Amino acid sequence: MPELPEVETTKNGLKKLLLNKKILKVEIRNPNLRWRVDDSIIFKLQSQTIQSFSRRGKYILFNLDRGHLMIHLGMSGNINVTDCPTSLEKHDHFLLYFNDRMMRLNDPRRFGSIFFLEDLNHKLLNSLGVEPLSEDFHSNYLYINSRKKSRNIKSFIMDGKVVVGVGNIYACESLHKSGINPKTKACNISRERYQNLSKQIQNVLRKAIKAGGTTLQDFAKVDGNPGYFSQELSVYGRENESCYKCNGKIRRIIQNQRSTFYCPICQK
DNA sequence: ACACTAACCTGCAAGC
DNA sequence: TGCTTGCAGGTTAGTG
DSSP, rough: OOOOHHHEEEEEHHHHHHHOOOOOEEEOOOSSSSSOTTTTTHHHHHHEEEEEEEETTEEEEESSSSEEEEEEOTOOOEEEEESSOOOTTTEEEEEOOOOOOOEEOOTTTOOOOOEEEEEEEHHHHOOOOOOOOOOOOOOTTHHHHHHTOBBBHHHHHHHTTTBOOOHHHHHHHHHHTOOOTTTSSSGSHHHHHHHHHHHHHHHHHHHHHHHHHGGGGTTTTOOOOGGGGGSSSTTTTTTTTTTTTTTOBEEEEEEEEEEEEETTTOOO
């Protein structure tokens, strides 16, 4: 269920429930995720205490006594913390047991991933772009990095090597709020429009993280499914409905193998 | 260096 | 009712 706000919410929930907990047992029920989970992770994690949690892009980092557990939720991943014992569900692939509770990674499509890192110098982390809510994502960042980029603006802002955490929903939403047509070439967008776009990206993410906070209460529940769709979305999933801004008809097109929702009237 | 595709999976809803 | 099709919140490796 994860775009950046979901991951941030998940990370904060884990912090609440698992900080300073000692991992007593590790169980891999299905190692075939995006990358096969190596059995050696079991003894590497065992007996370690979780010192802190952090997030980089859509990766959740469990910072341990020695090394880090890094988890990505892919398209359909979800982490639950429950009392122990709990009846397991289909697609519960990876389990951590603590003295009085357990953590389950459930991921039907198995696009998620799990790694043990000795340190944070890892290929997948090193290739990530800036955090959208950090100072590095300043008003000129997108403008500067988009010069000579002929690809469309939507794929540009969804590129994790440019800026992390902007998934399909928030790419559509922030482009709509900025009044930018998603088909526009990244190099053809002015500095002024990029300043607006970066602000809209931050706004939409901050707002969603705040909304994710309400999800937090459900976090420990067995049936706790994040209420992601409670967002009020302006264009995403609203094909053929009317635009809140201009009453135009919202269209769905395919860009880079993904659905794009936009309003052809007010996104130019 | 850049742009774009195929690929990794399951589940669900819609259409026939 | 069952079958087929299309679609889903991500991201990498590979190709040209």
